[in-house]
Amino acid sequence: AQKITQTQPGMFVQEKEAVTLDCTYDTSDPSYGLFWYKQPSSGEMIFLIYQGSYDQQNATEGRYSLNFQKARKSANLVISASQLGDSAMYFCATHYDQGGKLIFGQGTELSVKP
Amino acid sequence: NAGVTQTPKFQVLKTGQSMTLQCAQDMNHNSMYWYRQDPGMGLRLIYYSASEGTTDKGEVPNGYNVSRLNKREFSLRLESAAPSQTSVYFCASSENPSGGLQETQYFGPGTRLLVL
Numbered sequence: 167a168q169k170i171t172q173t174q175p176g177m178f179v180q181e182k183e184a185v186t187l188d189c190t191y192d193t194s195d196p197s198y199g200l201f202w203y204k205q206p207s208s209g210e211m212i213f214l215i216y217q218g219s220y221d222q223q224n225a226t227e228g229r230y231s232l233n234f235q236k237a238r239k240s241a242n243l244v245i246s247a248s249q250l251g252d253s254a255m256y257f258c259a260t261h262y263d264q265g266g267k268l269i270f271g272q273g274t275e276l277s278v279k280p
Numbered sequence: 281n282a283g284v285t286q287t288p289k290f291q292v293l294k295t296g297q298s299m300t301l302q303c304a305q306d307m308n309h310n311s312m313y314w315y316r317q318d319p320g321m322g323l324r325l326i327y328y329s330a331s332e333g334t335t336d337k338g339e340v341p342n343g344y345n346v347s348r349l350n351k352r353e354f355s356l357r358l359e360s361a362a363p364s365q366t367s368v369y370f371c372a373s374s375e376n377p378s379g380g381l382q383e384t385q386y387f388g389p390g391t392r393l394l395v396l
Contacts, residue, residue: 170322199381199383201384201385203387209368209389209390210387210388210389210390211323211370211372211387211390212387213384213385213386213387216381216384218381257322257323259322259323261383266311266313266328266330266374266376266377266383266385267313267325267328267338267339268313268323268325268385269322269325269339270322270323270324271322272320272321272322273321273322
């Protein structure tokens with residue numbers, strides 16, 4: 167069965183520094199996607215970045231990049247030049263079964279210090 | 281750009297009462313989803329609709345029913361609310377249920393439900 171593991175319940179980072187949020191996954195599907203979402207204290211779920219399992223390059227979206235290591239089944243989110251507004255919960259997700267159903271990790275709470 | 285909208289934003293129910301959570305999307309997406317989020321946890325899928333006219337169970341469907349009213353609207357009904365259903369409920373939509381970036385799900389703002 168598919169599974170997402172985020173081992174860091176909480177992380178601190180100094181403003182303007184880079185931070186890596188860990189995500190490992192377990193899936194039996196030959197083709198899959200990996201997603202990262204941000205949930206600020208206001209509660210909404212904001213899509214950040216997507217990585218397809220057959221994509222040749224690691225995904226990037228502005229200050230967000232995904233360190234995708236397929237053999238290790240890891241899809242870590244890297245946030246460069248952290249900002250105070252990056253303080254939030256971050257969730258990693260992938261599919262289970264078919265039909266676009268997502269399974270989420272338990273999340274990592276990131277706090278950016280000034 | 282409204283995206284995905286949900287009503288109500290907050291609701292208090294007594295055990296045994298029923299209610300319907302409404303969700304609508306204006307992105308012409310084919311697929312829609314209902315999730316619940318409990319404290320300290322990620323989201324868990326309740327029901328989904330891969331396309332108009334179809335619905336199917338997710339990870340935690342017990343105690344819920346859904347209706348895909350049309351392509352835009354997907355409602356979640358609690359027939360007899362229980363305290364265990366106290367949660368934040370999110371609706372989401374995606375262009376397609378599978379196939380690369382098109383499967384990215386976009387979420388509504390959530391409904392906070394308290395069952396006493």
